[in-house]
Amino acid sequence: MSSLDNAKLKELMKIEPESMSKEEYESFVSEFKNAQLLLPVEIYSKTQSDEINEPLSFKPVTIEENGCKCIPLFTDNEELKKDNPPVSVIAIFMKDLKDMLEDSSEIDEIMINPSSKDTVCIDLDSFFDLFEVRNNPNDWIFEKARPLNQEVKVYYRELEPFMKKQAVGGVYSSPDPLKASVNMHFDDNIPYLNVLILPKDTRTVYLGGMMDPEMSCDILLAPETEFEFVSQEDEHTMIWKCVNQKFYD
Known part of the structure; x- marks a missing residue:
């Protein structure tokens, strides 16, 4: 099999999504959309005939990952060998x-x-x-944020309780994109834990699968997302509920 050149795509894949600049994101989209991957x-026959001229068809191999059916793709032969896949590859x-x-x-996913x-x-x-991404400098990373289909809790840690200190009338508005995790123990060496309740239809950029949730934030919320203070569970744990996302007004 001839060698594929996806070196630039592989380099861009090393960048954590929430750390990507607009230019890096656009470069990733361009490289990926134009890539040829393995x-x-x-491979199977559409009939049970053993005729030598019988046309063959194929379907992608799938794998199960966290309850999702995924199609695996590989940038090159080196990555392919790591996975020890079936012999047939296109x-x-x-x-x-x-x-x-x-x-x-x-x-479900690729x-x-x-x-x-x-x-x-x-x-x-x-x-x-x-394949339909628009170049909008104001909302490029959030324009495809999808509404949650159920209420979820995510976790945001701070060295000091800045959310509570900066809340006005019990409401905190995030001036920048807010990074949180679905893993409560993420960065548990950081003392202050904000439990963020995201009601159904809250729009989020989900980074799960692109990153290890044990090591990285995997939920990104748009700037101007507002949280209402609910309760103080203990000295270091505060409960908040998302009540508005002005970014999408």
Whole structure:
């Protein structure tokens, strides 16, 4: 199999999503959309005929990850060997993969280099959306934020209780994007814990799968997200509820 050149894409995959500049994000989208990646496939005949001229078809191999059905993709042969995949592999352009999956109802996500520490996981809707990204300097990273389908709690830690100190009338408004984690024990060496209740329909940028939630924040909330103080559970733990997201007004 000929060697694929996805070196720039691999370099961009090393950058934590919330640390990407607008230029880096646009470069990642461009590299990914135009990439040719390796796709493990199952090859089969549409009929049971053993005729030598019988045309063959293929379907992507899938893996289960956290209850999601994922399609693994690989940037190069080196990454492919880490995963010890089935023998049958094809090189496919991302536009062709998008067209192939357009009517799929079974696939949840695609996963690039699943055995790498720099794995990138993209849900299928976001994968389709990448081909329609608009260059808007004000909301480029949040324009595809998706509403939650149920209430969830996320966790935000501080060295000092700045949220409570800066709240006005019991409401804190985040001036910058706010990074939180679904893992309560994330950065548990930092003393002050803010438990953030995100009601159904709160819009979030989910970074899970692109990062290790044990090590990194995996939820990103837009600037001007407002939280109402609910209660003080103990000296170091405060409960807040998201009540408004002015960014989307």
